[in-house]
Every structure is written in C-alpha cells, then in structure tokens.
Amino acid sequence: MVGMQPALDMIGIVAADVAASLAFYRRLGVPFPDGADDQPHVEATLPGGLRIALDSVEVIRSFQPDWAPPSGGARVALAFLCDGATGVDATYAELVAAGAPGRVAPFDAPWGQRYARVADPDGNDVDLFARLP
Numbered sequence: 001m002v003g004m005q006p007a008l009d010m011i012g013i014v015a016a017d018v019a020a021s022l023a024f025y026r027r028l029g030v031p032f033p034d035g036a037d038d039q040p041h042v043e044a045t046l047p048g049g050l051r052i053a054l055d056s057v058e059v060i061r062s063f064q065p066d067w068a069p070p071s072g073g074a075r076v077a078l079a080f081l082c083d084g085a086t087g088v089d090a091t092y093a094e095l096v097a098a099g100a101p102g103r104v105a106p107f108d109a110p111w112g113q114r115y116a117r118v119a120d121p122d123g124n125d126v127d128l129f130a131r132l133p
Contacts, residue, residue, distance in 0.1 A: 010043070010051040011078070013124065014060050014069070018042065020121040021054050027095060028080050028126070069122070077117070077125035085114035088128045092116040100126075108132060 015021035019037040025044075026032055030052055036042040040056040060067045082088045089106045095118045096102045103125065104117035116128045 008050065010053055012053045012055060013120075014057060014067075014122065015054045016057055016069075016122055018054050018056050024095070024098075024100060024120050025052070025054075027098065028091070074123070074125040077127050079127040079129060082114075082128050082130045084130050085132065088114040088116050088130050091128050092118060 013021065018039065022032050022037055022042065030044050030046070032042055032044045032054075040059045041053065043051050043053045045051050057067070057069075080091070082091050085106075085108075092102065092106050100121075101119040101123075102116075103119055104115070106114060106116040106128070109115040112132050113129045114132055118126050118128070120126050
C-alpha cells in the first residue's frame with residue numbers, strides 16, 4: 001500500500017427502520033443526535049473517535065441497487081461493555097422489555113465474563129458483557 005495505512009474509522013449498519021435502530025442503540029448509550037429519527041443516514045462518534053452509522057436500505061440501494069439483506073446467522077456482533085455483572089443483567093432485561101429478541105440470557109461464561117446476547121431491530125447480534133472478578 002502506498003501512503004497512509006487504512007484505519008478502522010466507522011462501523012456501518014443497514015437499518016430497515018432507522019428510527020427503531022436509533023432507539024435500540026440509544027438505550028446502549030450510543031450518542032446519536034436528537035431529531036434524527038427520519039434521516040436516511042445518521043452517525044455518532046464514540047469515545048476514542050470510532051464512528052457508528054445507520055443507513056436506510058434505500059441509501060444502500062442508491063449506490064448498490066442489487067443489495068439484499070443477508071440470510072442465515074450473523075457473522076459479526078457488536079459487543080458492549082457493561083458496568084459489572086448486574087449491568088449486563090439490567091441492560092439485557094431493559095432491551096428485552098423494549099422488544100429486542102433475547103438470544104442468550106445472561107450467564108457467567110467460562111472465559112471470565114458475565115455475558116448475554118440480544119438482537120437489534122434488524123437481527124444483528126449485540127453482545128453485552130462485563131469482566132468477572
């Protein structure tokens with residue numbers, strides 16, 4: 001490669017319903033701007049500078065007309081560090097109560113974490129974890 005080494009700068013998520021995805025990720029603390037629920041592209045900058053973006057299906061199809069959502073299982077999951085084991089449990093309960101499908105109920109994993117998994121509004125895996133003492 002010539003010049004600057006590529007650097008991960010943004011994670012993009014295709015959302016069938018941007019407003020529903022905004023609500024889901026805001027519950028996890030992603031600082032998406034207020035008033036963006038009807039926007040086709042929305043970005044938030046996370047601590048450390050990494051950005052996360054939501055794009056409507058229409059935005060993606062504007063430059064890739066044959067785009068279709070993947071079928072089968074997810075290959076990538078976003079993982080959110082929670083405030084201890086009780087934070088994992090509380091966050092899981094809040095998201096499930098708000099309609100997120102619970103995929104893996106909280107448990108103490110053999111790799112030393114309190115761990116759980118939910119799905120976002122588009123079926124993407126979202127892990128919740130905290131290091132166990």
